[in-house]
Amino acid sequence: MYLHRELETMQRGEIAKLQLERLQKTVRHCMNSPFYRKRFEECNLTPDDIKSLDDLKKIPFTTKQDLRDTYPFGIASVPLEKAVRLHSSSGTTGNPTVIIHTQKDLDEWANAVARCLHMVGLRPGDVFQNSSGYGMFTGGLGFQYGAERLGMMTVPAAAGNTKRQLKFITDFGTTALHAIPSYVTRIYEMMQEMGIDPRKDTKLKTLIIGAEPHSEEQRRRIEEMMGVKAYNSFGMSEMCGPGVAFECQEQNGLHIWEDYYIVEIIDPDTLQPVPEGEVGELVLTTINREGMPLLRYRTRDLTRILPGECPCGRHHVRLDRMKGRSDDMIILKGVNIFPIQIETILMQFKELASNYLITLETKDTNDEMMIEVELEHFDEDYGKMQKLTREITRLLKDEILVTPYVKLVPKGSLPQSEGKAVRVKDLRKPF
Amino acid sequence: MTVQQISIFVENKQGTLLKVLELLKEANIQLVASTIADTVEYGIYRIICSEPQRAFATLKGAGISVAISDVFALTLDNVPGRAADAVRILTQEGIGITYMYSFLYEGKGILIFRTDNPDKTRSVIENNNLSYITDEDLTK
Numbered sequence: 001m002y003l004h005r006e007l008e009t010m011q012r013g014e015i016a017k018l019q020l021e022r023l024q025k026t027v028r029h030c031m032n033s034p035f036y037r038k039r040f041e042e043c044n045l046t047p048d049d050i051k052s053l054d055d056l057k058k059i060p061f062t063t064k065q066d067l068r069d070t071y072p073f074g075i076a077s078v079p080l081e082k083a084v085r086l087h088s089s090s091g092t093t094g095n096p097t098v099i100i101h102t103q104k105d106l107d108e109w110a111n112a113v114a115r116c117l118h119m120v121g122l123r124p125g126d127v128f129q130n131s132s133g134y135g136m137f138t139g140g141l142g143f144q145y146g147a148e149r150l151g152m153m154t155v156p157a158a159a160g161n162t163k164r165q166l167k168f169i170t171d172f173g174t175t176a177l178h179a180i181p182s183y184v185t186r187i188y189e190m191m192q193e194m195g196i197d198p199r200k201d202t203k204l205k206t207l208i209i210g211a212e213p214h215s216e217e218q219r220r221r222i223e224e225m226m227g228v229k230a231y232n233s234f235g236m237s238e239m240c241g242p243g244v245a246f247e248c249q250e251q252n253g254l255h256i257w258e259d260y261y262i263v264e265i266i267d268p269d270t271l272q273p274v275p276e277g278e279v280g281e282l283v284l285t286t287i288n289r290e291g292m293p294l295l296r297y298r299t300r301d302l303t304r305i306l307p308g309e310c311p312c313g314r315h316h317v318r319l320d321r322m323k324g325r326s327d328d329m330i331i332l333k334g335v336n337i338f339p340i341q342i343e344t345i346l347m348q349f350k351e352l353a354s355n356y357l358i359t360l361e362t363k364d365t366n367d368e369m370m371i372e373v374e375l376e377h378f379d380e381d382y383g384k385m386q387k388l389t390r391e392i393t394r395l396l397k398d399e400i401l402v403t404p405y406v407k408l409v410p411k412g413s414l415p416q417s418e419g420k421a422v423r424v425k426d427l428r429k430p431f
Numbered sequence: 432m433t434v435q436q437i438s439i440f441v442e443n444k445q446g447t448l449l450k451v452l453e454l455l456k457e458a459n460i461q462l463v464a465s466t467i468a469d470t471v472e473y474g475i476y477r478i479i480c481s482e483p484q485r486a487f488a489t490l491k492g493a494g495i496s497v498a499i500s501d502v503f504a505l506t507l508d509n510v511p512g513r514a515a516d517a518v519r520i521l522t523q524e525g526i527g528i529t530y531m532y533s534f535l536y537e538g539k540g541i542l543i544f545r546t547d548n549p550d551k552t553r554s555v556i557e558n559n560n561l562s563y564i565t566d567e568d569l570t571k
Contacts, residue, residue, distance in 0.1 A: 375440065378438075378497070378498050379498050380436075380475060381529075382529075385473075407472050408472070408473060409442055409473065410441065410442060410496035411494075411496050412494045413442055
């Protein structure tokens with residue numbers, strides 16, 4: 001029932017003890033990081049000041065901006081020759097965020113993912129197909145190594161080419177598939193088109209869905225149409241990638257591995273802890289990483305810790321579904337996008353005015369992005385406008401990695417908002 | 432040889448055309464011809480009218496995305512085949528037509544078009560003695 005019985009079933013007291021031990025070790029190790037050494041000096045703090053878990057609060061938060069400012073290696077706590085892998089975030093403004101991993105980090109990451117997959121009932125003998133993008137996107141290699149670590153035959157199908165995904169599913173007898181929720185729907189549509197009944201014609205029984213906000217209704221619908229159990233997965237590149245938190249078979253929240261992370265939920269405005277069980281920003285401290293530990297990292301994801309015990313016997317706290325973001329980041333098709341990235345591209349075009357509107361909507365069960373932008377100067381040349389539209393689309397695709405639907409509109413036709421401009425309208429409906 | 436044409440950038444949204452036409456009506460401007468193609472995203476509504484300069488100023492003043500430009504305006508006898516004859520001459524000279532529309536005015540066919548090479552179009556029209564109208568013909 002448990003892959004790492006001891007670690008998975010630790011009582012709260014044991015978790016706290018292990019966490020303090022690992023926190024102290026991590027903080028000491030962080031003094032090898034130029035960034036943290038300086039930051040501790042600035043706060044007159046030394047590793048010896050961390051005597052209890054409560055002392056964690058003495059350490060300042062680490063932000064995404066810190067990662068950008070120290071790009072690429074300024075936070076690393078090991079010399080580069082100790083690192084064996086580098087991952088970098090998908091599209092962000094300015095410098096991307098880089099995380100480096102030692103061999104031990106990769107091992108521990110694979111262990112965490114393997115533990116998650118085992119928790120939802122997958123075992124050696126299962127065939128695991130991963131439709132994540134590979135490359136820099138951590139959902140690819142992260143699940144690959146985790147699934148292999150568990151001992152499953154793992155099919156690195158990678159993203160796209162739905163027909164081929166389906167061929168793999170049927171030909172290889174795929175029993176477990178990792179996909180973003182909106183892509184599952186795409187696969188189902190293709191199955192219908194090709195006359196494949198997922199219940200009869202495939203061996204699929206488990207779906208791992210994540211990297212995209214989705215509702216309980218969406219999960220139930222996916223389970224219903226595919227005839228599977230679908231489990232929510234949570235991760236982020238700054239915390240390695242997948243394997244941070246995962247649902248168990250109870251499907252009542254995502255256990256976050258507290259032997260890897262110390263969890264805090266804070267009010268993003270006051271930066272103080274929220275009362276127990278209330279929604280706030282998730283703050284994570286890595287306590288099982290050596291290449292690039294992050295102390296009190298502000299994830300910007302909004303969630304809460306679910307109260308009560310889980311019948312599965314694991315005492316690692318459970319996070320509720322992510323409720324949104326404390327910044328304006330958009331998550332579309334598993335890709336992180338900041339509106340400022342879009343704005344930066346649009347503003348390169350002299351032909352465009354400064355007013356624009358990003359609309360996220362669900363079209364035929366696919367999540368799409370529409371960008372309406374006002375045309376500054378209209379000179380009656382239809383061909384030029386089409387060319388302009390194509391060029392804007394191309395540059396945006398390069399920047400944000402998804403293809404938006406760009407629509408030029410007459411100047412003055414977009415709503416003029418008073419005060420803070422509303423640039424993003426999220427009309428996506430979870431089915 | 433050319434007449435002034437008003438082009439309006441319109442959204443594919445109910446009421447957009449009406450707004451433009453109401454503005455022109457209030458300004459007492461007479462439409463001679465107008466055209467718009469069906470498109471998914473946006474359209475360009477093109478108008479030939481009396482007092483194009485005043486029409487342009489009226490629309491611009493109302494915050495409409497509008498442009499004014501010169502387009503060629505040939506007159507054709509109202510018999511079959513005259514449009515083909517005119518376009519053949521342009522095509523043979525390697526001139527590309529960006530868009531074209533036509534209407535009847537005082538018993539003659541008027542062919543409005545824009546080309547990818549205005550200077551060459553001018554000399555082709557002159558050299559072939561094609562007949563045309565100008566703004567004055569429309570405002571008299």
